[in-house]
Amino acid sequence: xxxxxxxxxxxxxVTDPRRGEPVYPLQNILFIAVCAVISGADDFVAxxxxxxxxxxxxxxxxxxxxxxxxxxxxxxxxxxxxxxxxEKCLLNWITSLQKISxxxxxxxxxxxxxxxxxxxxxxxxxxxxxAWATANHISLGQVVVDAKSNExxxxxxLLELIEVSGALVTIDxxxxxxxxxxxxxxxxxxxCLAAKGNQPTLHAGLxxxxxxxxxxxxxRCPVRRFETKENTGGREDLRQYLICRAPEDLPDAHRWKNxxxxxxxxxxxxxxxxxxxxxxxxxxxxxxxxxxxxxAVRSHWGVENNLHWQLDVTFQEDQSRIRKGHADMNxxxxxxxxxxxxxxESTARVGIKNKRLNAAWDETYxxxxxxxx
Numbered sequence: 001x002x003x004x005x006x007x008x009x010x011x012x013x014v015t016d017p018r019r020g021e022p023v024y025p026l027q028n029i030l031f032i033a034v035c036a037v038i039s040g041a042d043d044f045v046a047x048x049x050x051x052x053x054x055x056x057x058x059x060x061x062x063x064x065x066x067x068x069x070x071x072x073x074x075x076x077x078x079x080x081x082x083x084x085x086x087e088k089c090l091l092n093w094i095t096s097l098q099k100i101s102x103x104x105x106x107x108x109x110x111x112x113x114x115x116x117x118x119x120x121x122x123x124x125x126x127x128x129x130x131a132w133a134t135a136n137h138i139s140l141g142q143v144v145v146d147a148k149s150n151e152x153x154x155x156x157x158l159l160e161l162i163e164v165s166g167a168l169v170t171i172d173x174x175x176x177x178x179x180x181x182x183x184x185x186x187x188x189x190x191x192c193l194a195a196k197g198n199q200p201t202l203h204a205g206l207x208x209x210x211x212x213x214x215x216x217x218x219x220r221c222p223v224r225r226f227e228t229k230e231n232t233g234g235r236e237d238l239r240q241y242l243i244c245r246a247p248e249d250l251p252d253a254h255r256w257k258n259x260x261x262x263x264x265x266x267x268x269x270x271x272x273x274x275x276x277x278x279x280x281x282x283x284x285x286x287x288x289x290x291x292x293x294x295x296a297v298r299s300h301w302g303v304e305n306n307l308h309w310q311l312d313v314t315f316q317e318d319q320s321r322i323r324k325g326h327a328d329m330n331x332x333x334x335x336x337x338x339x340x341x342x343x344x345e346s347t348a349r350v351g352i353k354n355k356r357l358n359a360a361w362d363e364t365y366x367x368x369x370x371x372x373x
């Protein structure tokens with residue numbers, strides 16, 4: 001049985017970096033790698049071992065007349081493949097299986113692969129900025145932050161690579177920049193940006209506005225509200241989300257394209273009899289409901305648990321020493337693809353770690369993760 005056309009068709013645009021007549025078809029390399037990482041492989045040795053162990057199963061889909069590549073061959077080829085092409089093909093494949101929700105909240109956030117540095121060659125640890133579709137749990141794209149740059153320059157590049165039209169894009173304070181806000185609006189999307197001291201005039205204006213109106217509970221100003229209460233493990237959390245139309249006299253407002261609303265998120269946490277209050281301020285290009293504002297704020301915080309924590313704990317990303325050529329970037333793309341596919345498989349009522357085990361043990365389940373049926 002030939003490999004599903006949903007995979008072959010989407011990966012035909014990946015440029016084969018090898019010269020001459022290759023021994024192993026590129027689709028074999030990519031398909032085995034994707035399957036192995038879904039099933040628990042966290043390095044190239046494990047990918048090659050998985051390929052050999054599951055050879056009979058792979059033979060149902062692939063021409064294995066040349067055998068299974070060695071771990072060195074997997075490493076060498078993935079070190080040469082262009083990450084932008086590879087990621088685009090993986091995303092097109094995933095979105096053919098899982099439709100991105102309309103009005104999606106897209107969280108953009110950065111993460112460092114801590115052990116991707118190479119002291120011998122002077123290569124710095126990779127820091128990447130990723131876009132995560134929060135409702136569908138799909139990684140939409142990522143870019144590496146240049147060693148001599150930061151997230152401020154990387155985020156516009158990421159916005160050029162991904163489709164955000166109709167979405168609400170959330171970014172933490174690092175990305176609260178006028179150029180980024182304009183880029184989001186120009187892409188026919190809306191923004192919800194956290195504002196802190198890196199925008200001192202704007203931040204001071206937000207603090208003053210909400211301090212004034214909180215005193216009389218917004219008696220002089222229309223406000224949209226949403227509250228949540230949670231009790232977990234002896235900890236009580238009361239979260240309040242308040243959003244108002246941007247006042248005409250808000251300092252610095254003229255610099256922000258389509259600035260329509262401002263918001264405040266107040267978190268009152270009671271633990272062991274001690275109260276801790278956290279306050280964050282936001283600017284938005286749309287005056288959304290209190291519930292939608294709360295969803296945007298909470299979804300962005302959730303990136304840490306749904307993406308970064310899973311990559312570190314379940315996929316051991318922070319422990320990875322892969323660093324040759326583009327291999328570190330491409331392996332990171334594989335991890336995010338595997339996580340997206342596993343999160344969207346809903347029949348197994350277990351966590352991501354056990355879903356990976358299920359995929360390794362049960363070939364029928366692995367096929368369900370891969371092809372959605």
